[in-house]
Amino acid sequence: MGKKILLEHVNVPGIQGYDVYRQMGGYRSVEKALKMAPNDIVEEVKKSGLRGRGGAGFPTGMKWSFIDKKSGRPRHLVCNADESEPGTFKDRYLMEKIPHLLVEGMITSSIALEAHLSYIYIRGEYMWVFRILEKAIKEAYAKGWLGKNIQGSGYDLDLYVTCGAGAYICGEETALIESLEGKRGNPRIKPPFPAVVGLYGNPTVVNNVETIMDIPWIVNNGGEEFAKIGIGKSTGTKLISASGHIKNPGVYEIELSISVEEFVMSDEYCGGMYSDRPLKACVPGGSSVPILPAELLFKTAKGEQRMMTYESMSDGGFATGSMIGSGGFIVYDDTTCVVRNTWNFARFYHHESCGQCSPCREGTGWMEKILYRLENGYGTSEDIDVLWDIQRKIEGNTICPLGDAAAWPVAAAIRHFRHEFEYHVRYPEKIKDRKHFEYEPWEKVKHLMAKESVLV
Amino acid sequence: MSLAEITNEQVVFSERLMKRIDELKSHFPDDRKKSALITVLHEAQDEHNNWLSVPVMDKVAEVLGIKPIEVYEVVTFYSMYNQKPVGKYMFEFCRTSCCATRGAEDMMEYTCKKLGVEMNEVTADGLFQVKGTECLGACGYAPMLQLGDYYHEFLTPAKMDQLIEDCKAGKVELLSKV
Numbered sequence: 001m002g003k004k005i006l007l008e009h010v011n012v013p014g015i016q017g018y019d020v021y022r023q024m025g026g027y028r029s030v031e032k033a034l035k036m037a038p039n040d041i042v043e044e045v046k047k048s049g050l051r052g053r054g055g056a057g058f059p060t061g062m063k064w065s066f067i068d069k070k071s072g073r074p075r076h077l078v079c080n081a082d083e084s085e086p087g088t089f090k091d092r093y094l095m096e097k098i099p100h101l102l103v104e105g106m107i108t109s110s111i112a113l114e115a116h117l118s119y120i121y122i123r124g125e126y127m128w129v130f131r132i133l134e135k136a137i138k139e140a141y142a143k144g145w146l147g148k149n150i151q152g153s154g155y156d157l158d159l160y161v162t163c164g165a166g167a168y169i170c171g172e173e174t175a176l177i178e179s180l181e182g183k184r185g186n187p188r189i190k191p192p193f194p195a196v197v198g199l200y201g202n203p204t205v206v207n208n209v210e211t212i213m214d215i216p217w218i219v220n221n222g223g224e225e226f227a228k229i230g231i232g233k234s235t236g237t238k239l240i241s242a243s244g245h246i247k248n249p250g251v252y253e254i255e256l257s258i259s260v261e262e263f264v265m266s267d268e269y270c271g272g273m274y275s276d277r278p279l280k281a282c283v284p285g286g287s288s289v290p291i292l293p294a295e296l297l298f299k300t301a302k303g304e305q306r307m308m309t310y311e312s313m314s315d316g317g318f319a320t321g322s323m324i325g326s327g328g329f330i331v332y333d334d335t336t337c338v339v340r341n342t343w344n345f346a347r348f349y350h351h352e353s354c355g356q357c358s359p360c361r362e363g364t365g366w367m368e369k370i371l372y373r374l375e376n377g378y379g380t381s382e383d384i385d386v387l388w389d390i391q392r393k394i395e396g397n398t399i400c401p402l403g404d405a406a407a408w409p410v411a412a413a414i415r416h417f418r419h420e421f422e423y424h425v426r427y428p429e430k431i432k433d434r435k436h437f438e439y440e441p442w443e444k445v446k447h448l449m450a451k452e453s454v455l456v
Numbered sequence: 457m458s459l460a461e462i463t464n465e466q467v468v469f470s471e472r473l474m475k476r477i478d479e480l481k482s483h484f485p486d487d488r489k490k491s492a493l494i495t496v497l498h499e500a501q502d503e504h505n506n507w508l509s510v511p512v513m514d515k516v517a518e519v520l521g522i523k524p525i526e527v528y529e530v531v532t533f534y535s536m537y538n539q540k541p542v543g544k545y546m547f548e549f550c551r552t553s554c555c556a557t558r559g560a561e562d563m564m565e566y567t568c569k570k571l572g573v574e575m576n577e578v579t580a581d582g583l584f585q586v587k588g589t590e591c592l593g594a595c596g597y598a599p600m601l602q603l604g605d606y607y608h609e610f611l612t613p614a615k616m617d618q619l620i621e622d623c624k625a626g627k628v629e630l631l632s633k634v
């Protein structure tokens with residue numbers, strides 16, 4: 001069993017409520033933080049090597065040190081609980097099971113940033129979790145952990161939870177801030193970064209739920225202890241939400257030092273393939289990251305064992321690697337059609353594009369239409385090249401990373417599975433039924449592609 | 457009902473809703489009350505048969521002290537706000553990749569057939585509606601749907617039948633309590 005930082009007490013009966021949480025050592029990090037100099041807390045987080053758990057993996061301590069403390073403007077901490085990346089459902093699990101850990105993390109982190117008004121922004125669909133957090137916050141106020149003069153320290157902090165209403169884009173930090181201000185979730189142009197001009201024009205830090213929930217442990221045990229777990233610059237533990245064709249879908253806390261093979265095959269985690277069918281591909285870090293074919297999942301292109309770390313997962317760049325991203329680990333068996341799955345993702349990004357930048361607004365729609373055409377047997381071999389061209393022209397040409405996130409899955413699918421796209425063009429009658437690969441997996445039909453093309 | 461009749465409707469928010477709105481407004485600085493808009497719209501929608509008519513949106517603008525256009529532009533951006541009447545029990549199936557690989561499409565087809573409707577169509581009695589939606593963050597618990605404030609997960613045809621029966625019998629809770 002690996003070390004548990006976040007889920008250690010998750011199965012303790014009553015841990016959702018204040019009393020049990022407190023008995024299990026809850027809110028100790030607040031007591032400690034109130035006696036520390038705020039910048040010492042930031043230093044401790046830097047030492048821990050903690051990287052943002054929302055997907056980008058930016059060092060948290062460094063992000064905190066960018067916050068403008070000189071201007072004297074009020075500062076804010078905002079928790080990004082807008083979890084919407086397909087494949088990712090870890091934050092919901094954390095908030096549902098141990099809401100007070102988030103409240104504690106928000107208080108301790110606000111102390112470090114010297115913020116006196118902080119918010120948790122949760123996606124609107126998690127309405128019942130919103131209620132759980134509201135209740136936890138009320139309990140924390142009643143017990144003197146929030147409000148004026150926290151535990152007699154002279155430090156004031158107000159914390160509230162607010163929600164979105166169904167927009168993936170609000171997971172992007174500047175769109176989230178816009179939405180928190182009661183507006184459409186259109187991302188802002190950076191710079192200025194939120195650390196300087198954020199919520200209400202004030203210096204703001206936006207952190208993922210899991211990132212904030214790691215803070216109490218780091219403050220209690222020291223950054224160095226956290227950094228002892230994991231490999232290299234991948235320190236601590238990480239929650240992985242596993243889904244798709246595996247025996248045990250669910251949320252797992254792993255040390256950032258186990259191998260991908262162990263994660264997929266061991267009974268402690270995914271438990272191997274559902275229905276014992278062969279593994280075909282995996283999207284290891286949420287829908288935005290490149291899909292990996294089976295042969296590149298357990299081993300890198302260099303033949304080394306691939307590990308569940310930021311570095312190993314991206315070994316080989318986008319040519320033969322991927323990213324650990326948000327930890328949304330989606331496994332596909334041989335019944336999956338990569339073209340259909342890519343169309344599914346393209347539809348998602350088209351639906352979620354905010355519409356500000358034309359490459360993304362138009363490009364995501366074009367990609368969806370072309371992929372739909374290919375998947376339904378109306379595609380041409382030219383379509384595959386057009387698709388490649390569109391994704392290339394979206395990437396890097398938009399205000400926010402949604403454009404990249406829409407482009408990468410399409411690029412990776414063509415890069416690794418081009419033959420399947422070509423099969424859809426050449427044998428339209430064989431892919432008319434959406435379950436075509438359930439009846440005849442790719443391995444059974446790929447010999448057809450060896451025949452000379454009738455199209456030439 | 458004609459558009460004119462709809463737009464001339466007088467909207468009165470209940471005392472409970474007004475109290476809740478005051479509470480939500482209190483979470484934001486004095487000159488930033490607009491920040492409560494998205495949460496307030498959820499509450500208003502919950503109290504008006506799960507959709508937002510123009511008069512309801514105008515009333516929200518009034519209680520928050522903002523212009524109606526500021527409400528309309530938000531309502532049209534976010535997918536959880538319904539701008540037309542909807543079925544009382546709206547089954548919103550997640551159909552994104554992870555759910556799709558574990559049978560979401562089959563479940564949607566099954567449910568439509570069972571209720572005798574096409575996607576997005578409301579049943580004649582106004583009770584049911586089937587919709588497809590994008591990732592709801594329940595990827596490991598597929599196939600699943602959202603009904604009101606709650607998720608129903610690991611669906612099977614038998615569970616779907618039961619859910620429909622429970623809805624008909626009025627045994628299904630739609631809204632979570634504050």
